[in-house]
Amino acid sequence: MKMAVAGGTGCVGKLVVEQARERGHEVVVISRSGGVDLMTGAGLDDALRGVDVVIDVANVSTLSRKASVAFFETETRNLLAAEQRAGVGHHVLLSIVGIDRVDSGYYLGKRRQEELALAGPIPVTLLRVTQFHEFAAQMLDKVPGPVKVAPLMKSRPVAASEVATELVRLAEGPAQGRATELAGPEVLTMASMMRRLAKGKLVLTVPVGKAMANGGVLPTGDFHRGKITFEQWAKSR
Structure with a gap:
């Protein structure tokens, strides 16, 4: 198959590209560094020519509702319209478990993305996942200094x-x-994961809402259970 990966240079995107190629698929990486801009649509028509399926893992780092909704709404509209022009037959979207129960600014943008994809012109598969092991390391890197939140x-x-x-x-x-x-295979707190990686730094917890x-x-119904524990991942970093 010919697959296109939107956000193919990011944390998950790079792994998707790598694994798709290992399974024998032809892969197109959609990214600004490759000359394709999801926010303007520039380069999308050329990138999607002959593509069978698009995997959308594009992301933005923001806590702002306005910025999150603007990003996910714009990139999803542009991507779906270009897929329709190119005759793409399948749109696979990565989303997050619990976004309909947590009213954070970022999650509201992901909700809007889901709505557009599910109501769009391309047959869609929507996969909600929990936070990555890598998220704990990203949280540690956000704030400089010996005290982490x-x-x-x-x-x-x-x-x-x-x-x-x-x-x-x-x-x-x-x-x-x-x-x-x-x-994942186990329930953990974000603080415990960050402390495992913090190497002596002080990690403080702050409330971010009752829902979280x-x-x-956390998943509330049936879910596929990953096998790699946080400890296994941390040891292999």
Whole structure:
């Protein structure tokens, strides 16, 4: 198959590209560094020529509702319109477990993205996953200095490599709407994960809302369980 990966240079995107190529697929990487701009649509028509399926893992780092909605709405509209022009038959979207229960600014943007994809012109598969193991390391890097801040939340962290595997598997099959969610093998707090990686730095917890603190980002129904624990991932870094 010919697959295009939107956001193919990011944390998950690089793994999706790598695994898709290992499975024998032709892969097009959609990124600004490759001359394709999801926000303006520049280069999309050329990039999607002959593509069978698009895997969208494009992302923006923001806590702002306005910025999140603007990004995900714009890139999704541009991507779906270009896919329709190119005759793409399947759109696979990466999303997050619990975004309909947590009213953070970033999650509101992802909600809007889901709405557009599910109502769009291309058959879609939507995969919600829990936070990546890598998220704890990203949180540590956000604030310089010896004191770090962890959101008060419980998660079932999952390895980004397992997310990539599931996305490629879904892309190889027919569109199925909402796919079974993917979560990690254990429930952990973000603070405990950050402390495991902090190497002596002080990690403080801060509340970020009742929903997150009470398990709002944990799966509530059936889900596929990842195998790689946070400890296994941390040891292999």
